[in-house]
Amino acid sequence: MAKITFITSDKETIIVEGTSGSVMQLAVDNNVQGIDGDCGGVCSCATCHVHVAPEHVEKTGKASEIEQDMLELDDNVSEYSRLCCQLEISDQLDGVVLTVAK
Numbered sequence: 001m002a003k004i005t006f007i008t009s010d011k012e013t014i015i016v017e018g019t020s021g022s023v024m025q026l027a028v029d030n031n032v033q034g035i036d037g038d039c040g041g042v043c044s045c046a047t048c049h050v051h052v053a054p055e056h057v058e059k060t061g062k063a064s065e066i067e068q069d070m071l072e073l074d075d076n077v078s079e080y081s082r083l084c085c086q087l088e089i090s091d092q093l094d095g096v097v098l099t100v101a102k
Contacts, residue, residue: 002094006050008033009102021092024048024085028070036093041085043067046074048084056096060087076101 006014006027018026027035027048036047043066052060054091060082067086071077084098 001079002089002091004089004093005097006032006035007097007099009100018089020089021026022085023050023087023089024083026089027084032100033041034102035084035098037085039085042101043070043086046070046083046101049074049076050082050098051080051101053097053099054080059096061076066102072099081098 003015003017004023010033014030014032016026020094022041024035024041027096028037038047039045052074057080062101063082064086067083070083071081086095092099
């Protein structure tokens with residue numbers, strides 16, 4: 001089980017728990033504002049863009065080349081950007097903090 005914290009653009013903190021699937025689907029299922037997942041999690045949009053807390057980057061790892069290409073289309077990209085559809089829920093993600101991109 002992984003406990004994941006989302007911080008929305010309204011500064012609302014939402015803590016959710018999951019055991020499997022993508023972090024994007026977990027966010028959508030829990031109505032996290034700003035995570036739309038329009039493409040259904042196939043890395044073809046950026047509607048699940050999040051910024052990983054700097055101290056948790058090792059938990060999420062680096063974005064794949066395809067994910068990096070998709071992120072380049074977003075104006076609010078940083079070195080901590082990830083698409084949460086590409087993050088699989090695992091014990092490794094327990095405690096991770098993700099800020100929803102604007």
